[in-house]
Amino acid sequence: NAGVTQTPKFQVLKTxxxxxxxxxxxxxxxxxxxxxxxxxMGLRLIYYSASEGTTDKGEVPNxxxxxxxxxxxxxxxxxxxxxxxxxxxxxxxxxxxxxxQFFGPGTRLTVL
Amino acid sequence: xxxxxxNSPSLSVxxxxxxxxxxxxTNSMFDYFLWYKxxxxxxxxxxISISSIKDKNEDGRFTVFLNKSAKHLxxxxxxxxPGDSAVYFCAASALNTDKLIFGTGTRLQVFP
Numbered sequence: 142n143a144g145v146t147q148t149p150k151f152q153v154l155k156t157x158x159x160x161x162x163x164x165x166x167x168x169x170x171x172x173x174x175x176x177x178x179x180x181x182m183g184l185r186l187i188y189y190s191a192s193e194g195t196t197d198k199g200e201v202p203n204x205x206x207x208x209x210x211x212x213x214x215x216x217x218x219x220x221x222x223x224x225x226x227x228x229x230x231x232x233x234x235x236x237x238x239x240x241x242q243f244f245g246p247g248t249r250l251t252v253l
Numbered sequence: 254x255x256x257x258x259x260n261s262p263s264l265s266v267x268x269x270x271x272x273x274x275x276x277x278x279t280n281s282m283f284d285y286f287l288w289y290k291x292x293x294x295x296x297x298x299x300x301i302s303i304s305s306i307k308d309k310n311e312d313g314r315f316t317v318f319l320n321k322s323a324k325h326l327x328x329x330x331x332x333x334x335p336g337d338s339a340v341y342f343c344a345a346s347a348l349n350t351d352k353l354i355f356g357t358g359t360r361l362q363v364f365p
Contacts, residue, residue: 186353242353
């Protein structure tokens with residue numbers, strides 16, 4: 142089992158460009174999450190999906206959109222990237238409440 | 254407002270000694286707490302958890318203590334090993350949600 146996979150691992154964008162971060166899990170988990178990690182800020186939830194077909198905002202959703210394509214895949218889209226979105230992005234999945242979240246290896250994004 | 258706080262950004266401990274990492278929270282609706290460990294360039298990995306109905310949970314060298322009246326939890330690592338050197342995040346979830354709120358992390362360094 143690969144667990145949670147994320148692509149790409151690294152990306153450099155110019156301000157205003159768009160891109161989609163891909164995430165897939167092979168553990169048949171219902172819930173999936175997108176976080177960003179910034180120095181001194183810990184991990185902050187951007188969006189999450191409790192089940193296929195549903196998505197909800199987290200702490201810092203502005204500037205992002207998500208799609209739960211199917212049970213396995215949850216993508217994060219930046220429509221018009223800004224330097225403030227420079228961060229490391231982590232995708233995670235879990236069976237649901239009171240179950241540990243499994244994290245992917247992260248995508249390091251730089252917006253110039 | 255930071256609902257989960259880790260006030261010590263770093264901690265240095267000698268190999269074989271006890272490491273104590275602390276976490277405070279403000280939201281009385283939190284009922285489940287977790288600790289994650291993160292190595293550089295990797296995603297966080299689950300370490301140990303505790304429900305609010307308990308005050309202690311132990312797993313090998315790792316023990317988590319919960320003091321609900323003080324809204325405080327701590328992670329004890331005994332004995333500490335060089336491989337424990339990593340960033341440790343505490344996280345909490347509230348009733349009726351599987352969202353996690355993370356602290357800002359504590360960098361633990363275990364030296365020989």
